[in-house]
Amino acid sequence: MPLVDRFGRPLTNLRISLTEECNYNCFFCHREGQINAKKREMTPEEIEHIVRIASSLGIKKVKLTGGEPTVRRDIVEIVERIKPYTTDLSMTTNGSVMNRLAEPLKEAGLNRVNISFHSLNRKRYKQITGVDLLDRAIKGIEKASKFFHPVKLNMTIMRGLNEDEIWDMIEFAAKNKVVLQLIELEAPRELEGTEFFKTFFYPLKPVEEELEKRAVQIKERKLHRRRKYFIPTKYGIVEVEVVRSMHNTVFCANCTRLRITADGHIKTCIYRNDNLIDLLEPLRKGASDDELIELFKKSVIIREPYWK
Numbered sequence: 001m002p003l004v005d006r007f008g009r010p011l012t013n014l015r016i017s018l019t020e021e022c023n024y025n026c027f028f029c030h031r032e033g034q035i036n037a038k039k040r041e042m043t044p045e046e047i048e049h050i051v052r053i054a055s056s057l058g059i060k061k062v063k064l065t066g067g068e069p070t071v072r073r074d075i076v077e078i079v080e081r082i083k084p085y086t087t088d089l090s091m092t093t094n095g096s097v098m099n100r101l102a103e104p105l106k107e108a109g110l111n112r113v114n115i116s117f118h119s120l121n122r123k124r125y126k127q128i129t130g131v132d133l134l135d136r137a138i139k140g141i142e143k144a145s146k147f148f149h150p151v152k153l154n155m156t157i158m159r160g161l162n163e164d165e166i167w168d169m170i171e172f173a174a175k176n177k178v179v180l181q182l183i184e185l186e187a188p189r190e191l192e193g194t195e196f197f198k199t200f201f202y203p204l205k206p207v208e209e210e211l212e213k214r215a216v217q218i219k220e221r222k223l224h225r226r227r228k229y230f231i232p233t234k235y236g237i238v239e240v241e242v243v244r245s246m247h248n249t250v251f252c253a254n255c256t257r258l259r260i261t262a263d264g265h266i267k268t269c270i271y272r273n274d275n276l277i278d279l280l281e282p283l284r285k286g287a288s289d290d291e292l293i294e295l296f297k298k299s300v301i302i303r304e305p306y307w308k
């Protein structure tokens with residue numbers, strides 16, 4: 001039985017940030033909500049230890065994130081080590097080295113990948129990510145789709161930058177037999193009124209209404225109660241998932257995740273940095289499994305929905 005928090009939310013997923021480093025420089029990057037993480041990173045053994053503890057508490061769905069997880073040279077070893085404790089092991093990546101890593105990651109036991117991919121236009125791709133790597137990312141997507149099912153593309157929609165590419169991206173996803181996630185730009189309360197947010201926020205509600213009209217089928221995921229639309233295209237039916245978390249109480253009421261920061265803290269919410277729990281230091285000092293389990297349990301007690 002999974003742990004359940006005070007709001008009745010079972011804890012089944014763990015998002016582990018493996019590093020804060022990234023070879024991209026996306027101007028809107030939230031770095032999993034990490035700020036001022038200490039300059040320490042977990043070793044593969046420590047990550048395995050943490051995942052083993054989490055697994056014993058029923059948290060068996062694990063997502064590897066960053067920064068960019070593939071900048072870690074030991075990424076294949078990390079996947080190999082944690083695989084036995086998971087039922088769904090996935091990674092979110094910019095895809096730039098997937099052409100090289102898809103096969104070894106699959107062999108190591110990775111189940112699926114999400115690839116951040118915001119534009120099909122080279123100039124815009126560079127403008128958004130800070131790197132001129134569109135062709136490499138596309139090669140990465142093609143390669144990943146040979147080894148993983150599903151591959152999901154994460155397209156964050158930004159006003160004036162890529163909102164006019166949504167329907168082209170749906171066709172691109174269909175052609176490559178991958179799932180498309182359309183992500184509404186999100187921010188914690190304190191950044192909502194900023195010039196940046198006002199400039200780039202593009203509401204996805206009208207897009208969702210159009211998807212609803214065109215869909216041959218609509219499903220709802222347990223996680224965040226996100227909706228998935230099955231859209232017919234000239235390449236066949238493609239799955240389009242919409243991620244809209246801002247002020248979405250339903251989204252947070254169905255949040256089943258804990259995070260581990262790159263420097264080994266338990267983090268209860270992407271937007272909360274005021275209640276981190278240090279896991280790595282006790283682990284390094286030789287804490288017993290029971291003591292580490294208590295830290296996980298403490299995080300469940302303090303966990304709460306952000307939008308409520």
Ligand SMILES: Nc1nc2c(ncn2[C@@H]2O[C@H](COP(=O)(O)OP(=O)(O)OP(=O)(O)O)[C@@H](O)[C@H]2O)c(=O)[nH]1
Pocket residue numbers: 063065090092114152154181183186223243245255257270
């Ligand atoms: N507010 C909030 N947003 C999230 C959360 N998880 C993911 N997101 C958003 O969803 C985007 C895509 O996340 P991914 O790392 O690809 O993972 P995912 O789509 O949540 O997970 P899967 O669909 O199960 O692979 C992120 O960049 C965030 O914008 C969360 O727990 N809270």
Ligand code: SF4
Pocket residue numbers: 022023024025026028029030031066067068093094116129
């Ligand atoms: S690829 Fe991801 S982690 Fe890297 S800068 Fe872009 S959003 Fe941030």
Ligand code: SF4
Pocket residue numbers: 224245251252255256257268269270271304305306307
């Ligand atoms: S509580 Fe809400 S904002 Fe926080 S991580 Fe969960 S879904 Fe995201």
